[in-house]
Amino acid sequence: xxxxxxxxxxxxxxxxxxxxxxxxxxxxxxxxxxxxxxxxxxxxxxxxxxxxxxxxxxxxxxxxxxxxxxxxxxxxxxxxxxxxxxxxxxxxxxxxxxxxxxxxxxxxxxxxxxxxxxxxxxxxxxxxxxxxxxxxxxxxxxxxxxxxxxxxxxxxxxxxxxxxxxxxxxxxxxxxxxxxxxxxxxxxxxxxxxxxxxxxxxxxxxxxxxxxxxxxxxxxxxxxxxxxxxxxxxxxxxxxxxxxxxxxxxxxxxxxxxxxxxxxxxxxxxxxxxxxxxxxxxxxxxxxxxxxxxxxxxxxxxxxx
Amino acid sequence: xxxxxxxxxxxxxxxxxxxxxxxxxxxxxxxxxxxxxxxxxxxxxxxxxxxxxxxxxxxxxxxxxxxxxxxxxxxxxxxxxxxxxxxxxxxxxxxxxxxxxxxxxxxxxxxxxxxxxxxxxxxxxxxxxxxxxxxxxxxxxxxxxxxxxxxxxxxxxxxxxxxxxxxxxxxxxxxxxxxxxxxxxxxxxxxxxxxxxxxxxxxxxxxxxxxxxxxxxxxxxxxxxxxxxxxxxxxxxxxxxxxxxxxxxxxxxxxxxxxxxxxxxxx
Numbered sequence: 001x002x003x004x005x006x007x008x009x010x011x012x013x014x015x016x017x018x019x020x021x022x023x024x025x026x027x028x029x030x031x032x033x034x035x036x037x038x039x040x041x042x043x044x045x046x047x048x049x050x051x052x053x054x055x056x057x058x059x060x061x062x063x064x065x066x067x068x069x070x071x072x073x074x075x076x077x078x079x080x081x082x083x084x085x086x087x088x089x090x091x092x093x094x095x096x097x098x099x100x101x102x103x104x105x106x107x108x109x110x111x112x113x114x115x116x117x118x119x120x121x122x123x124x125x126x127x128x129x130x131x132x133x134x135x136x137x138x139x140x141x142x143x144x145x146x147x148x149x150x151x152x153x154x155x156x157x158x159x160x161x162x163x164x165x166x167x168x169x170x171x172x173x174x175x176x177x178x179x180x181x182x183x184x185x186x187x188x189x190x191x192x193x194x195x196x197x198x199x200x201x202x203x204x205x206x207x208x209x210x211x212x213x214x215x216x217x218x219x220x221x222x223x224x225x226x227x228x229x230x231x232x233x234x235x236x237x238x239x240x241x242x243x244x245x246x247x248x249x250x251x252x253x254x255x256x257x258x259x260x261x262x263x264x265x266x267x268x269x270x271x272x273x274x275x276x277x278x279x280x281x282x283x284x285x286x287x288x289x290x291x292x293x294x295x296x297x298x299x300x301x302x303x304x305x
Numbered sequence: 306x307x308x309x310x311x312x313x314x315x316x317x318x319x320x321x322x323x324x325x326x327x328x329x330x331x332x333x334x335x336x337x338x339x340x341x342x343x344x345x346x347x348x349x350x351x352x353x354x355x356x357x358x359x360x361x362x363x364x365x366x367x368x369x370x371x372x373x374x375x376x377x378x379x380x381x382x383x384x385x386x387x388x389x390x391x392x393x394x395x396x397x398x399x400x401x402x403x404x405x406x407x408x409x410x411x412x413x414x415x416x417x418x419x420x421x422x423x424x425x426x427x428x429x430x431x432x433x434x435x436x437x438x439x440x441x442x443x444x445x446x447x448x449x450x451x452x453x454x455x456x457x458x459x460x461x462x463x464x465x466x467x468x469x470x471x472x473x474x475x476x477x478x479x480x481x482x483x484x485x486x487x488x489x490x491x492x493x494x495x496x497x498x499x500x501x502x503x504x505x506x507x508x509x510x511x512x513x514x515x516x517x518x519x520x521x522x523x524x525x526x527x528x529x530x531x532x533x534x535x536x537x538x539x540x541x542x543x544x545x546x547x548x549x550x551x552x553x554x555x556x557x558x559x560x561x562x563x564x565x566x567x568x569x570x571x572x
Contacts, residue, residue: 020436040436043467051425051459058429061415062361064436082456085419086426090408 001156001190002030002099004135008142009067010034013041019146020059024052024070026099049074053082053094060092065146071105072098072114072155080120087151088124095145095152101131101189102241102271104158106282110275113285114155118188119246121153122219129219130171131155133192134164137216140171144217157190164192164214173217174225180211182304183235188215188248191239194286194293198239201297208304210235215248226255236266237300241291244270267303269296306350311515314349314383315341319544320571321379321392327564329396331404335542335554337376339479340446342513343537347444348380351522356386356412362439365430367415369423370448370477374406377413386412421454423447424474428464431472431532444473450482453490458503464532465504472532473522474505477512479541481552497536505534512537545570 010033013019022043023031035042045052049070056066068075075098076083087094098117105112121127130141130152138156145152169175174186178199187195192214202208211233229236236256240248249268256266273289286292306314318341326334347366348354355363368377375395382392387402387410394400401409405418417423427445434441451457464472478496480487487493497507506526510517521535541555542548545567559567 043432045459045463048459048463050421050456051428051463054422054425054456054460055429055432055463058426058431059433060429061426062430062433062437064433081419082422082425085417086422089416 001132001135001138001161002159004138005097005142005154005156006030006034008139010037012142012146013038016065017041018064020064020066022052022056022066022068024049024068024074026070049079050082053079054086056094057086057090057092060087060094061090065093065095067095067097069097069099071100071112072117073112076114076117076121076153083121083127083151084124088126091126091150093149093151095154097154097156099156100158101155103282103285104190106285107279109279110277113276115241115243115271116246117153117155118218118242118248119250122246122251126150127219128152128217129155130216131189131218132216133187133189133214134161136163136165136167136169137171137175137214140169141216144171155189161190162193164196171216173215173221175214175216177212177214180209182208182210183237184211184213184229184233185237185239186213186215186248186252187239188218189241191241191291194296195239197293198297198300201293202300206301218248218251221251221255223255223258226252227259227261230256230259230261230264234264235304236264238268239291239296240268240270241286242270244268244272265303267299269299306346308515311345311349314345315544316571317383318345318376318379320568321382322375323545323559323564323567323571325375325379325392325395327559328393330558331396332556332558333372333375333404334558335481335548335551336370336448336479337373338543338545338548339512339539339541340370340373340376340477341544342515343446343475343477343518343539344376344380346515346518346522348384350519352444353441356381356384358412358414361437362434362441364441365414365427365443367417367423367427367430367443367445368406369417369427369445370420370451371405371417371423373446374402374404377406378402378410381410381412420448420451421456424457424460425463427474428460428467428469428472431464431469432467434471435469442471442473444475447474447476448482449476449478449480449487449493452476453482461500461503461505468530469532470530474532474534476534476536477539478536479539481541481550481555483555485552500534500536504531506531507534507536509536510538512539513543
């Protein structure tokens with residue numbers, strides 16, 4: 001996703017020199033080309049995320065469109081007050097790009113896991129949150145953030161996520177991947193690929209035909225689209241690499257609670273574990289915290305019985 | 306501006322502030338008084354202001370010690386930007402004029418309140434001006450206590466490396482902060498050396514002295530490519546004897562008798 005991100009950003013910078021890209025000392029083997037091609041549009045502030053956000057605010061206040069980049073926890077929680085006061089309050093054109101959503105930096109340990117980033121940023125007025133599910137959605141996210149104004153958070157996975165969409169998409173709250181009549185699975189961010197595998201398993205091993213949709217825009221969210229789904233599907237499941245509090249499960253619960261229509265069942269699958277103190281791959285950590293393909297499929301089957 | 310007019314203006318501004326603080330019963334009187342001379346020189350002489358915020362190559366001023374908002378509001382009132390009604394409604398329900406600086410108020414560039422943010426934001430503005438090839442400057446006022454904040458030192462590292470010669474930080478070094486002497490929390494004996502070692506041009510001045518403020522802002526610098534920090538030695542509450550250098554005037558408000566005594570002193 002990060003390679004797609006910088007490739008797409010480069011395209012926009014080619015024609016719009018008002019776009020500035022800032023990093024907090026991250027991007028080895030990813031940003032060199034951009035740095036050489038557009039030295040006047042590139043700033044590395046070093047390991048100083050609070051200053052990253054403050055400087056970006058000053059640039060945006062004077063008319064620049066600024067992308068800031070770091071590993072997701074450092075681009076969000078580390079400098080949360082700066083995001084709140086310097087950017088969101090003033091509704092400035094700063095796009096925060098966090099690489100490594102969820103457990104993407106699995107073996108780096110809890111400090112590098114971003115499991116609460118969506119939740120904390122959702123609380124900020126003016127903030128818009130994009131969680132692309134594949135490289136095609138990353139492209140659409142960069143375009144969406146550039147064409148709209150005000151602050152954004154774009155939560156990337158890490159790298160080598162496959163394309164799930166077959167063609168270019170326009171960014172929306174809910175983008176359909178495949179149809180099905182037994183229920184629907186909504187995923188956000190880097191859980192999209194897992195969503196396709198769960199849908200396959202449900203179909204091939206259990207004879208259940210589930211629809212699958214991706215939710216790349218977490219905020220703002222058109223509530224009606226969810227309320228309409230409740231009438232269409234008996235079972236609604238959501239997948240996210242984020243804790244339940246403040247994430248997609250929380251967002252859907254908030255909307256669903258307002259529905260007068262009750263003939264459906266909703267369950268959100270989120271990280272269900274305390275601080276993880278062992279190490280392991282992303283798949284291992286997903287399994288440990290209840291959001292691997294097998295654990296989710298098993299639970300869905302239990303619910304359907 | 307000559308020194309006689311300068312002194313008169315400082316007195317006028319202090320009178321506006323003290324009446325407003327008496328009315329609003331709000332805190333931070335001492336913090337506003339220590340920076341009166343610095344801000345009067347900036348707003349009536351030095352800055353190429355555009356209070357309508359339309360000219361992109363105007364000079365920018367950022368109040369990082371945002372709790373001295375009344376000082377800016379008093380100046381904007383004196384300049385006719387803020388109305389009499391507005392200045393009389395500081396801290397009143399629904400007013401934009403409160404304890405911390407607010408860019409909803411005409412002539413104010415940026416809202417702040419939480420300490421430590423202003424130097425980074427000012428660096429971003431200065432960097433933007435540099436990118437655009439403007440000849441303007443950005444000045445930020447910091448508190449000495451505010452320099453406890455880590456973010457200040459992130460920005461202090463950044464600005465010299467970026468060669469932001471169009472950036473000036475002024476530190477209102479009044480030696481007092483929220484709940485003690487500045488030197489209780491940070492070894493201030495090498496304060497100017499700290500900035501110098503980060504790559505800044507450093508000037509240490511008497512922050513109430515017209516000539517020293519003027520020369521610090523206008524003199525040619527040792528490193529012309531680097532930003533300038535002016536460590537302005539000031540007295541918290543300067544101008545009214547019973548308020549000067551007393552921690553409690555970070556918080557207290559004046560009763561009627563104290564207001565009269567203060568106004569008598571500021572005649």
